Amino acid sequence: xxxxxxxxxxxxxxxxxxxxxxxxxxxxxxxxxxxxxxxxxxxxxxxxxxxxxxxxxxxxxxxxxxxxxxxxxxxxxxxxxxxxxxxxxxxxxxxxxxxxxxxxxxxxxxxxxxxxxxxxxxxxxxxxxxxxxxxxxxxxxxxxxxxxxxxxxxxxxxxxxxxxxxxxxxxxxxxxxxxxxxxxxxxxxxxxxxxxxxxxxxxxxxxxxxxxxxxxxxxxxxxxxxxxxxxxxxxxxxxxxxxxxxxxxxxxxxxxxxxxxxxxxxxxxxxxxxxxxxxxxxx
DNA sequence: AACTTTCGCAACCGCACGGAT
DNA sequence: TATCCGTGCGGTTGCGAAAGT
Numbered sequence: 001x002x003x004x005x006x007x008x009x010x011x012x013x014x015x016x017x018x019x020x021x022x023x024x025x026x027x028x029x030x031x032x033x034x035x036x037x038x039x040x041x042x043x044x045x046x047x048x049x050x051x052x053x054x055x056x057x058x059x060x061x062x063x064x065x066x067x068x069x070x071x072x073x074x075x076x077x078x079x080x081x082x083x084x085x086x087x088x089x090x091x092x093x094x095x096x097x098x099x100x101x102x103x104x105x106x107x108x109x110x111x112x113x114x115x116x117x118x119x120x121x122x123x124x125x126x127x128x129x130x131x132x133x134x135x136x137x138x139x140x141x142x143x144x145x146x147x148x149x150x151x152x153x154x155x156x157x158x159x160x161x162x163x164x165x166x167x168x169x170x171x172x173x174x175x176x177x178x179x180x181x182x183x184x185x186x187x188x189x190x191x192x193x194x195x196x197x198x199x200x201x202x203x204x205x206x207x208x209x210x211x212x213x214x215x216x217x218x219x220x221x222x223x224x225x226x227x228x229x230x231x232x233x234x235x236x237x238x239x240x241x242x243x244x245x246x247x248x249x250x251x252x253x254x255x256x257x258x259x260x261x262x263x264x265x266x267x268x269x270x271x272x273x274x275x276x277x278x279x280x281x282x283x
Numbered sequence: 284a285a286c287t288t289t290c291g292c293a294a295c296c297g298c299a300c301g302g303a304t
Numbered sequence: 305t306a307t308c309c310g311t312g313c314g315g316t317t318g319c320g321a322a323a324g325t
Contacts, residue, residue: 014294014295015293015294015295015318015319016293016294016319016320017293017294035310035311036310037310037311038309038310038311050310050311051295051296051310051311052294052295054310054311054312055293055294055295056293056294058312059293059294060293060294087314087315088313088314089313089314090312090313090314101312101313101314102292102293102294102314103292105314105315106291106292106293107291107292109291109315110290110291110292111291
């Protein structure tokens, strides 16, 4: 009943993308801009369905994607936003513009869920010990000095070096040469989620020819970090997180510990949720 | 060293939604 | 209004790598 999924069509390839396929896709999008995915396999000769092309682009090839380890602060953001929004990964990702929803979802499922569960069980088993594990985690997540643990002496925000998949590195090498072209082009405002850098691609300039998507450009991460300061929205939520955490730590000094999420949810519903919900996500 | 188990993540699947016709 | 089409989203799967025995 109904149409078969597009990827079930005869001749449609599945499985991991090869560097060569990536190059074809990237070069096509360089010329035409993202969108109209249905046309991509037809026009490029890629034996992939349109959906697969879109996914490959948005989750992997798109400029501005940060890969590799999540910082403690990113972890904290994800945990807060997940508690607020639930498994709305796309919404959560909009507050972490360098991360894809898929990446966040995977990180949540493989790391954070376990971590929270562990912390919760530790907190429950250490009732009366003022929830040390919770404090340690929160202080790490928010780069603050813990009020209960002096071993963590402050900011933990330094970012680990990113790890990139070998395929992306291969593409980088393969793309070297033909991508050294033209003068810089202004970034499209609609594409601010793509503003951040993919170090592998180096600096590339190109203009879309369809006139719809405007132009876009690959920047190196260090350039981006200098040229595009953190957005107001993100600053807002970060400062909110900061003050929230301070409040939470103050409360903790006077009250027996609740579980991590219970406490946070209570805090939120008490006073702060509206403030966050009014924030417009970054698109 | 060989085998098994666990983990992490890229990719896929199916559904929902909105715009066009 | 109904249908089609393109796209976005969240859940799940499968495979390679790492860890354990």
